[in-house]
Amino acid sequence: MDQNRRRELAQLISRIDRLTPADPLPLPEDGKPLGTAFRLGVTGPLGAGKSTLINQVARIYRQRGYSVGIIAVDPTSPFTGGALLGDRVRMSDLALDDGVFIRSLATRGAAGGIATATVDAADLLDAYGFDRIILETVGVGQSEIAIASASDLTCVILEPGAGDSIQALKAGLMEIADLFIVNKKDMRGADRFILDLATVLEMKPDESRPEILATSANRSDGVPEMVDWLESYFRRVSDNGKLVKRRAGQRVERIRHLANEAAVQQLWETLSDQSLLRVVNSKMSAREAARILVDEAFGDGKEGRG
Numbered sequence: 001m002d003q004n005r006r007r008e009l010a011q012l013i014s015r016i017d018r019l020t021p022a023d024p025l026p027l028p029e030d031g032k033p034l035g036t037a038f039r040l041g042v043t044g045p046l047g048a049g050k051s052t053l054i055n056q057v058a059r060i061y062r063q064r065g066y067s068v069g070i071i072a073v074d075p076t077s078p079f080t081g082g083a084l085l086g087d088r089v090r091m092s093d094l095a096l097d098d099g100v101f102i103r104s105l106a107t108r109g110a111a112g113g114i115a116t117a118t119v120d121a122a123d124l125l126d127a128y129g130f131d132r133i134i135l136e137t138v139g140v141g142q143s144e145i146a147i148a149s150a151s152d153l154t155c156v157i158l159e160p161g162a163g164d165s166i167q168a169l170k171a172g173l174m175e176i177a178d179l180f181i182v183n184k185k186d187m188r189g190a191d192r193f194i195l196d197l198a199t200v201l202e203m204k205p206d207e208s209r210p211e212i213l214a215t216s217a218n219r220s221d222g223v224p225e226m227v228d229w230l231e232s233y234f235r236r237v238s239d240n241g242k243l244v245k246r247r248a249g250q251r252v253e254r255i256r257h258l259a260n261e262a263a264v265q266q267l268w269e270t271l272s273d274q275s276l277l278r279v280v281n282s283k284m285s286a287r288e289a290a291r292i293l294v295d296e297a298f299g300d301g302k303e304g305r306g
Contacts, residue, residue: 001067001098001128009128013103016120021261025120031127035247037069038234039122041151043137043173048159049183053217054134058094060220060227061132067099069125069133071118074104101130119150119254148176149250152243153233155179156210160193174200177210178233181226185214270297 001009012026019025027034040057042050051072058068094100105117118135125133137147148154156177180201182194194212201209213229215222237243275296279289 001101005128006098006101009101009124010103012124013105013117013121016117016124017105019117019120021258021265025123027124027127032129034123034126037122037126037130037133038230039126039133039135039151039153040230041135041137041147041154042157043147043154043176044157044181045159048157049217050136050157053157053181053183053215053223054136055094056217056220056223057227057230058100058134060224062097062099064227066131067129068094068101069122069128069130070094070100070102070136071121071125071133072102072104072136073118073138074106101125101128122150149253152237152246153178153230155181157181157183158193158197159184160187160190174204174210179229180210180212182212182214183217185222186216186219190214267294267297 008028012028015026042054044050054070054072058070061068095102103121105121122133122135135147135151154176156173156179158180160182180197182190182197184190185194194214198212201212204210211229213222213226215226217223234243237246271293275293279292282289284292
């Protein structure tokens with residue numbers, strides 16, 4: 001991708017944080033159809049080596065001729081409100097590759113480990129022709145399940161010796177994972193950790209049981225095999241229709257979410273201060289007052305009831 005195109009993409013991603021729910025996504029006129037790229041979601045506890053592993057995965061994809069877009073969701077800066085950029089610093093060597101685009105997004109208080117604009121940013125990367133898109137969560141641990149609704153495959157990175165097998169069971173990570181990566185496999189006790197994790201996963205039906213792979217990302221040990229598995233998975237779910245079904249479900253939820261936000265925005269833009277004061281100063285219940293405001297805002301003529 002040439003520098004003008006990269007600059008254009010970067011500017012569009014900067015704009016999406018300011019979009020209202022009713023605003024269209026500013027896609028390029030000559031862009032590719034959405035859904036062309038394979039989207040990999042990566043989550044897991046802090047310190048498990050997510051960024052290092054992503055760095056190695058991106059390198060291997062580039063060696064195989066794929067372009068890679070990376071959205072790294074970082075904590076929000078308490079001073080600027082932007083991303084703290086930790087992941088972009090750790091992946092700085094990839095930034096010189098014209099076939100790699102890395103962008104950090106701030107969570108801005110969003111629950112679930114990903115920023116509100118993450119899906120929009122991934123759509124832009126898709127439209128700009130990136131073959132593989134990697135979405136990395138902020139790494140808070142126990143609430144990082146929103147990534148499953150933004151990716152074609154959810155990969156959970158765990159580290160031996162940190163109690164992660166119990167955390168995976170309790171935090172809902174077991175339910176969203178398509179693949180578990182036990183990173184730092186050269187650590188003492190890694191084999192036992194993998195066995196314990198496999199025992200936990202035996203509770204899931206065979207057809208939905210995630211695979212477990214072991215890597216040492218800092219040495220790229222096991223990472224080529226991980227990429228092989230990812231590509232095999234992508235081909236399999238593309239051929240059997242599961243990818244289409246998963247994306248359709250995600251699209252429905254995304255549309256519902258945006259429609260709900262747009263409706264709330266329209267509600268408060270439509271209502272006057274007098275309408276709010278009228279119900280606030282009445283003796284009706286809060287539920288009835290809210291119902292009247294909704295009826296009035298969306299014009300069904302029932303605002304006078306009660």
